[in-house]
Amino acid sequence: MTQKIWIDEEEREMAEELAIHTNKMDALATLANGIAHDFNNILSGIVGYSEVALSMAEKEKPVANILERILDACERAKTLIDPILAFSRQNWQAGDxxxxxxxxxxxxxxxxxxxxxxxxxxxxxxxxxxxxxxxxxxxxxxxxxxxxxxxxxxxxxxxxxxxxxxxxxxxxxxxxxxxxxxxxxxxxxxxxxxxxxxxxxxxxxxxxxxxxxxxxxxxxxxxxxxxxxxxxxxxxxxxxxxxxxxxxxxxxxxxxxxxxxxxx
Ligand SMILES: Nc1ncnc2c1ncn2[C@@H]1O[C@H](COP(=O)(O)OP(=O)(O)O)[C@@H](O)[C@H]1O
Ligand SMILES: [Mg+2]
Missing domain, CATH: 3.30.565.10 (Histidine kinase-like ATPase, C-terminal domain)
Structure with a gap:
């Protein structure tokens, strides 16, 4: 009998801990998702304008080089967001x-x-x-x-x-x-x-x-x-x-x- 109460109590504590942990992970996921989403939007703007500028700078080799570097950096930034999205978006699908x-x-x-x-x-x-x-x-x-x-x-x-x-x-x-x-x-x-x-x-x-x-x-x-x-x-x-x-x-x-x- 004492044994049973002890097990119930331990199970209750484990369930409580799991619930607290799940809530914390959900809160973190919401925060991370918000940041990743905003960051993605800003990045899209930078990529878009840089691509337009790159097409206008065809004859300006040094400017074109710099714009290409900006686009490379944006590409790297995008690869940083993917793991965050994998963690944070509920039912996030890789697509494949x-x-x-x-x-x-x-x-x-x-x-x-x-x-x-x-x-x-x-x-x-x-x-x-x-x-x-x-x-x-x-x-x-x-x-x-x-x-x-x-x-x-x-x-x-x-x-x-x-x-x-x-x-x-x-x-x-x-x-x-x-x-x-x-x-x-x-x-x-x-x-x-x-x-x-x-x-x-x-x-x-x-x-x-x-x-x-x-x-x-x-x-x-x-x-x-x-x-x-x-x-x-x-x-x-x-x-x-x-x-x-x-x-x-x-x-x-x-x-x-x-x-x-x-x-x-
Ligand atoms: N197999 C393991 N043995 C010991 N500690 C581990 C193990 N796996 C993960 N950890 C701990 O969990 C932390 C987070 O792991 P992870 O998210 O993979 O980040 P990272 O490996 O970049 O530190 C690690 O820094 C380490 O302290
Ligand atoms: Mg690791």
Whole structure:
């Protein structure tokens, strides 16, 4: 009986924490979306006028060169906005969503990582759901997985360790659906683990915030996990992180499977 009360209380606290965290992420997303939207509008003006000026400056080589540089800078600024939009816009779509298998994307990421993997880090892969299909953008899933693996590798770069990538089918029942804020049904679970230093409890609540980073200049932008969060949420999935300081960190992602009829 005492045990039951304790579990109820713990569950209530977890649900409350999840609600507070979801509210905070929503508020951040609204703010980020507003800024990204205004910024995009201003940028469109700069690009438009620069293009007009460039066409008028055909014979003025030095002026044309400067205008081309302005346009290059605008292009770079635009690529900065994309991750913010991926995080902040509810139901943001990359535009190339399609029924896709996640396993080949994971294999591609692993191949890419192997090309520049430090010698003290090993990759262990366990992909046991070749058939599962989700409806998502390959490019965005690729980016999300890449961001998780990059963090894992960066976490282990000093002492080395093992990056474990696992993919499997899971059924989400009523209880886990409530605690993960998703619906019941068939999901694909991707887990990315590392044997690095772990994530200190006091920063755990902030790791998904845009621009939150503990890395030095040039190493991290603080956008990796916020993009992961945005991509997975927009695909009706969930992200969970478990970390044991000094031992390991595991990110667990659930993505809903879709049924494709007529395929054998
Ligand atoms: N696997 C990991 N191990 C330890 N800390 C991590 C891990 N993944 C993320 N973090 C922490 O979360 C922060 C935010 O991650 P991220 O959004 O990818 O930004 P960035 O990698 O640019 O710092 C990191 O700076 C780091 O402190
Ligand atoms: Mg990162």
């Amino acid at each position: 969503e399609e029924p896709m298998q996640i396993a080949p994307v994971i294999r591609e990421v692993i191949e890419l990582l192997k090309a520049s993997l430090p010698a003290n880090i090993k990759i262990k892969e366990n992909i046991i759901c070749d058939k599962g299909i989700i409806f998502a953008s390959k490019a965005m899933i690729h980016k999300a997985v890449m961001n998780l693996c990059t963090n894992a590798i960066q976490a282990m770069k000093d002492k080395g360790g093992t990056l474990a990538i696992e993919l499997k089918n899971v059924e989400v029942d009523q209880a886990s659906a409530i605690s993960d804020n998703i619906t019941t049904g068939s999901y694909i679970m991707l887990s990315v683990s590392d044997t690095g230093p772990g994530i200190p409890q006091n920063i755990m609540k902030r790791i998904f915030d845009p621009y939150f980073t503990t890395k030095g200049n040039g190493e991290g932008t603080g956008l990796g996990l916020s993009v992961v969060y945005g991509v997975i949420k927009n695909n009706k999935g969930s992200v969970k992180v478990k970390s044991i300081p000094g031992t390991k960190t595991t990110f667990e992602i659930l993505l809903p499977q879709i049924e494709i009829t007529g395929l054998s």
